[in-house]
Amino acid sequence: MVKQKRQLDAIDWRLVRALSADGRQTLRALAQEVxxxxxxVRDRVQRLEHDGVVTSYRAVIDPAAVSRAAAAFVxxxxxxxxxxxxxxxxxxxxDVLEAHEVAGDDCCLLKLRVASTDALAEALERIRAMRxxxxxxxxxxxxxxxxRPLAVIDPAEPGEPPRG
Numbered sequence: 001m002v003k004q005k006r007q008l009d010a011i012d013w014r015l016v017r018a019l020s021a022d023g024r025q026t027l028r029a030l031a032q033e034v035x036x037x038x039x040x041v042r043d044r045v046q047r048l049e050h051d052g053v054v055t056s057y058r059a060v061i062d063p064a065a066v067s068r069a070a071a072a073f074v075x076x077x078x079x080x081x082x083x084x085x086x087x088x089x090x091x092x093x094x095d096v097l098e099a100h101e102v103a104g105d106d107c108c109l110l111k112l113r114v115a116s117t118d119a120l121a122e123a124l125e126r127i128r129a130m131r132x133x134x135x136x137x138x139x140x141x142x143x144x145x146x147x148r149p150l151a152v153i154d155p156a157e158p159g160e161p162p163r164g
Contacts, residue, residue, distance in 0.1 A: 019048075
């Protein structure tokens with residue numbers, strides 16, 4: 001969640017876009033890109049981090065290279081009074097990469113990455129064994145066509161593609 005206390009200006013937007021494309025850029029490279037001094041860029045980046053705009057820096061790992069080639073999406077239903085206990089259990093399960101609260105019949109949509117269909121079956125058994133989980137629906141991914149990071153678009157820039 002963004003704890004933003006100020007509006008991002010054009011330079012902040014350029015920094016956010018540059019960092020989202022390559023979070024390993026040096027301050028020197030960022031400074032050249034936005035035409036500011038390195039100390040000014042460092043201050044701005046620290047402010048973006050403090051305000052919760054930039055929340056982390058990560059390496060993108062090929063799932064197959066670390067024995068997590070199989071992916072699945074799992075919709076779960078549970079007693080909403082047990083939401084915090086379910087969330088705690090899901091957070092502890094390293095096969096669960098994402099959990100999204102959703103509208104509709106299901107409570108959450110999960111993204112799992114596992115080594116095999118056997119490992120998926122074990123993960124589903126753990127999820128179904130949670131005390132308040134009343135049901136699951138699983139969609140196994142056959143092939144990932146693409147995944148991409150969030151596209152950073154400055155809403156003030158003319159000519160940006162419409163969001164839909």
